[in-house]
Amino acid sequence: xxxxxxxxxxxxxxxxxxxxxxxxxxxxxxxxxxxxxxxxxxxxxxxxxxxxxxxxxxxxxxxxxxxxxxxxxxxxxxxxxxxxxxxxxxxxxxxxxxxxxxxxxxxxxxxxxxxxxxxxxxxxxxxxxxxxxxxxxxxxxxxxxxxxxxxxxxxxxxxxxxxxxxxxxxxxxxxxxxxxxxxxxxxxxxxxxxxxxxxxxxxxxxxxxxxxxxxxxxxxxxxxxxxxxxxxxxxxxxxxxxxxxxxxxxxxxxxxxxxxxxxxxxxxxxxxxxxxxxxxxxxxxxxxxxxxxxxxxxxxxxxxxxxxxxxxxxxxxxxxxxxxxxxxxxxxxxxxxxxxxxxxxxxxxxxxxxxxxxxxxxxxxxxxxxxxxxxx
Amino acid sequence: xxxxxxxxxxxxxxxxxxxxxxxxxxxxxxxxxxxxxxxxxxxxxxxxxxxxxxxxxxxxxxxxxxxxxxxxxxxxxxxxxxxxxxxxxxxxxxxxxxxxxxxxxxxxxxxxxxxxxxxxxxxxxxxxxxxxxxxxxxxxxxxxxxxxxxxxxxxxxxxxxxxxxxxxxxxxxxxxxxxxxxxxxxxxxxxxxxxxxxxxxxxxxxxxxxxxxxxxxxxxxxxxxxxxxxxxxxxxxxxxxxxxxxxxxxxxxxxxxxxxxxxxxxxxxxxxxxxxxxxxxxxxxxxxxxxxxxxxxxxxxxxxxxxxxxxxxxxxxxxxxxxxxxxxxxxxxxxxxxxxxxxxxxxxxxxxxxxxxxxxxxxxxxxxxxxxxxxxxxxxxxxxxxxxxxxxxxxxxxxxxxxxxxxxxxxxxxxxxxxxxxxxxxxxxxxxxxxxxxxxxxxxxxxxxxxxxxxxxxxxxxxxxxxxxxxxxxxxxxxxxxxxxxxxxxxxxxxxxxxxxxxxxxxxxxxxxxxxxxxxxxxxxxxx
Numbered sequence: 032x033x034x035x036x037x038x039x040x041x042x043x044x045x046x047x048x049x050x051x052x053x054x055x056x057x058x059x060x061x062x063x064x065x066x067x068x069x070x071x072x073x074x075x076x077x078x079x080x081x082x083x084x085x086x087x088x089x090x091x092x093x094x095x096x097x098x099x100x101x102x103x104x105x106x107x108x109x110x111x112x113x114x115x116x117x118x119x120x121x122x123x124x125x126x127x128x129x130x131x132x133x134x135x136x137x138x139x140x141x142x143x144x145x146x147x148x149x150x151x152x153x154x155x156x157x158x159x160x161x162x163x164x165x166x167x168x169x170x171x172x173x174x175x176x177x178x179x180x181x182x183x184x185x186x187x188x189x190x191x192x193x194x195x196x197x198x199x200x201x202x203x204x205x206x207x208x209x210x211x212x213x214x215x216x217x218x219x220x221x222x223x224x225x226x227x228x229x230x231x232x233x234x235x236x237x238x239x240x241x242x243x244x245x246x247x248x249x250x251x252x253x254x255x256x257x258x259x260x261x262x263x264x265x266x267x268x269x270x271x272x273x274x275x276x277x278x279x280x281x282x283x284x285x286x287x288x289x290x291x292x293x294x295x296x297x298x299x300x301x302x303x304x305x306x307x308x309x310x311x312x313x314x315x316x317x318x319x320x321x322x323x324x325x326x327x328x329x330x331x332x333x334x335x336x337x338x339x340x341x342x343x344x345x346x347x348x349x350x351x352x353x354x355x356x357x358x359x360x361x362x363x364x365x366x367x368x369x370x371x372x373x374x375x376x377x378x379x380x381x382x383x384x385x386x387x388x389x390x391x392x393x394x395x396x397x398x399x400x401x402x403x404x405x406x407x
Numbered sequence: 408x409x410x411x412x413x414x415x416x417x418x419x420x421x422x423x424x425x426x427x428x429x430x431x432x433x434x435x436x437x438x439x440x441x442x443x444x445x446x447x448x449x450x451x452x453x454x455x456x457x458x459x460x461x462x463x464x465x466x467x468x469x470x471x472x473x474x475x476x477x478x479x480x481x482x483x484x485x486x487x488x489x490x491x492x493x494x495x496x497x498x499x500x501x502x503x504x505x506x507x508x509x510x511x512x513x514x515x516x517x518x519x520x521x522x523x524x525x526x527x528x529x530x531x532x533x534x535x536x537x538x539x540x541x542x543x544x545x546x547x548x549x550x551x552x553x554x555x556x557x558x559x560x561x562x563x564x565x566x567x568x569x570x571x572x573x574x575x576x577x578x579x580x581x582x583x584x585x586x587x588x589x590x591x592x593x594x595x596x597x598x599x600x601x602x603x604x605x606x607x608x609x610x611x612x613x614x615x616x617x618x619x620x621x622x623x624x625x626x627x628x629x630x631x632x633x634x635x636x637x638x639x640x641x642x643x644x645x646x647x648x649x650x651x652x653x654x655x656x657x658x659x660x661x662x663x664x665x666x667x668x669x670x671x672x673x674x675x676x677x678x679x680x681x682x683x684x685x686x687x688x689x690x691x692x693x694x695x696x697x698x699x700x701x702x703x704x705x706x707x708x709x710x711x712x713x714x715x716x717x718x719x720x721x722x723x724x725x726x727x728x729x730x731x732x733x734x735x736x737x738x739x740x741x742x743x744x745x746x747x748x749x750x751x752x753x754x755x756x757x758x759x760x761x762x763x764x765x766x767x768x769x770x771x772x773x774x775x776x777x778x779x780x781x782x783x784x785x786x787x788x789x790x791x792x793x794x795x796x797x798x799x800x801x802x803x804x805x806x807x808x809x810x811x812x813x814x815x816x817x818x819x820x821x822x823x824x825x826x827x828x829x830x831x832x833x834x835x836x837x838x839x840x841x842x843x844x845x846x847x848x849x850x851x852x853x854x855x856x857x858x859x860x861x862x863x864x865x866x867x868x869x870x871x872x873x874x875x876x877x878x879x880x881x882x883x884x885x886x887x888x889x890x891x892x893x894x895x896x897x898x899x900x901x902x903x904x905x906x907x908x909x910x911x912x913x914x915x916x917x918x919x920x921x922x923x924x925x926x927x928x929x930x931x932x933x934x935x
Contacts, residue, residue, distance in 0.1 A: 122632070122636050124637075124642065137643075159832070166833075167834060167837075168828045168829070169832075178832075180832050180833075181831035181833040182833045183810075199839075199924065199925060199928075202893065202897040202925055203839065203925070206925070206929045206930070210461055211930050212461070212462075213774065213830050213835065213930060216830055216832055217835055219832050223832060223836075273817060276629075276818075278628075279617050279620055279627065325625045325627050326622050326624050326625035326626070327621075327627050329617075329627070331628045331629070364648070
């Protein structure tokens with residue numbers, strides 16, 4: 032790995048699209064109200080069949096997250112419960128937009144919180160691979176950064192030698208000169224093709240016996256690992272994880288989703304080995320799900336949820352939460368898990384302690400920052 | 408730019424012998440790149456140092472076609488130039504009187520499952536799942552590429568996104584074909600209120616947004632929320648969280664018949680009174696009286712269809728589709744007013760949009776979407792082709808690279824209609840890869856449609872005249888003198904030949920598809 036980011040962590044930011052349920056990922060099994068409000072869909076008590084994996088006598092991991100337990104036990108994973116951004120929206124699309132912009136209402140900057148942080152570094156970019164999304168499009172989170180790259184599959188991103196020899200990239204380079212529309216994007220794509228053809232990250236194999244699951248997230252994490260291990264100066268990678276909108280039959284669907292998550296993260300952690308000392312993974316969603324189950328064995332849109340922080344610089348092995356309780360009078364609008372830890376505090380601390388510092392007022396305008404203690 | 412005396416262009420042809428090799432060609436980036444030696448601005452055009460203009464504006468006729476079809480087709484450009492924009496658009500709006508030849512019968516023969524009822528499809532389910540996908544996608548792509556009812560197909564795509572349903576969930580494959588026919592295609596140029604009612608009653612939608620299980624005891628809010636946020640009012644359209652709950656209560660009991668139900672056919676709509684909430688509700692300050700049964704939901708749909716926020720929301724989306732990502736409010740208001748005054752008549756609404764200043768006096772404001780890119784490539788390169796001789800899989804594969812496979816967007820908001828989404832680095836690169844469909848004629852397995860370069864060239868035999876002919880026939884619009892210079896400089900460098908030298912037929916055969924790929928890759932082809 033080329034250390035080009037001055038000892039700062041490489042950041043992998045995973046967005047769980049669709050409002051991932053936090054209450055069944057990390058179950059508050061010590062709160063009796065949890066079993067009252069979710070009589071048919073709760074994660075059973077530790078020790079029961081398919082019961083939660085106890086963490087501290089109050090919280091327990093969903094059994095499908097078992098592959099993450101060793102990472103938690105090694106102090107490299109922290110869980111932040113009853114978190115989110117207090118944007119007050121239960122619309123997926125509005126809430127995702129607000130979270131990605133790092134704002135709690137429509138006013139405020141239109142760029143992404145991470146993009147604003149990255150724009151603070153004004154060093155001219157020599158690589159198209161500093162900031163990228165492993166997907167077909169650039170997420171709002173990254174807008175505001177200089178030409179973030181969107182690349183859905185590194186092994187198919189590029190041209191055959193015969194096309195290169197025909198001069199095709201050269202003439203496109205000219206036809207998409209500034210100020211032709213999309214010139215910046217086209218130039219970045221052509222540069223990226225060039226860099227990839229030299230670095231060949233797609234041919235790098237997993238280390239330490241890591242086996243990535245053949246799932247969407249597994250493929251993305253594998254590519255993230257390949258990019259990090261290559262000579263490309265990767266600093267930030269955004270990844271989407273989809274399929275979390277469990278309005279019905281939540282126990283079955285969340286089992287699948289959490290298995291995909293834990294399998295991919297666990298394989299990545301193994302693959303990276305000691306490199307995890309300089310990597311931070313943050314995982315969050317747009318809002319949580321309703322505390323009470325609905326009649327379809329699912330849960331509708333809610334408020335507070337769960338975030339994960341993973342890496343060598345994490346004060347792991349603990350659940351960060353000022354638990355708000357699940358009685359009706361404890362709930363947001365009498366039905367949702369309250370947000371007691373503003374996710375922006377966690378992200379601010381991440382940028383401050385692990386990514387070389389930031390300007391909080393630019394990244395999260397109006398936020399009064401106090402460290403949450405999640406990061407070293 | 409580096410000078411070469413050898414003819415590198417033949418290398419592409421040498422590497423293209425099979426379909427598999429074509430996919431390899433467009434799919435891989437390996438080895439040394441010539442990019443590092445590319446320098447802009449040397450040679451022919453005198454561009455160095457002087458500011459370069461953006462691309463020359465396309466004509467109003469061209470732009471109208473680009474915005475109201477899946478790509479400019481030579482015959483339609485001739486028609487609109489001949490009869491005028493207004494007459495052309497009126498013909499397109501009157502789509503039922505456009506003779507579409509034998510397209511529909513071809514599609515019915517080739518993609519029969521796209522026409523089957525839930526009962527019929529359920530008989531072979533789930534073994535027929537893949538075949539249903541293939542037929543639904545194939546039928547859609549064929550219509551986009553080959554239909555003469557282009558505006559109608561554009562609106563079918565628009566409403567398919569607006570009332571998005573992913574085909575792949577659970578029973579979804581058995582239900583969506585009927586939704587496509589009876590909801591989307593039946594009402595695409597009809598009345599919005601009818602379209603909304605058809606969608607709400609559609610088993611495919613009731614299943615996709617979980618309303619089939621919405622019951623008084625513990626309502627499921629999924630459909631109620633998306634109905635207001637995505638189908639009618641828009642997220643800022645003035646509804647509250649209480650409205651979401653009240654609307655959900657109104658739709659309790661709207662469900663579908665499942666396989667094994669002896670009282671009806673699988674996939675039929677059914678209203679179940681026993682699980683309907685019969686108490687009074689208040690929706691957007693309207694009282695819904697107790698004991699209304701199914702009419703509770705019907706009343707909600709009427710309230711929403713007539714709500715001014717719905718008119719604004721639909722008008723904004725239409726302007727975004729046909730003009731630009733950020734349409735001006737004056738144009739939106741004109742369209743919104745037409746929507747209100749016509750009680751949601753989609754043709755009248757479109758007429759107002761087409762008459763707006765923003766539609767008539769602008770061009771090249773927006774990147775086309777992948778569906779237009781793929782269909783447009785066929786329509787530009789192969790305007791006379793017969794229907795492809797394969798089973799439709801080539802175009803499915805092509806669209807899987809571009810990222811807009813019909814009926815495959817997972818969330819209910821539909822494929823994005825914002826150019827920043829599609830115009831990413833990866834997005835552009837995928838389009839460039841697909842531009843090599845220009846080699847279709849000579850690749851076994853890809854040669855399922857016919858490109859006639861000789862007809863386009865019309866005996867042109869020098870670099871200058873070949874470039875001129877292909878630009879006219881493929882782009883069908885003027886390019887800048889700077890770009891012409893860049894293209895000629897590239898061609899003279901790569902071939903080692905003077906731009907006015909007479910070329911041999913074999914060199915012309917090698918050059919034509921490569922030039923076509925470059926033209927298809929350019930901003931000229933991709934903007935509208």
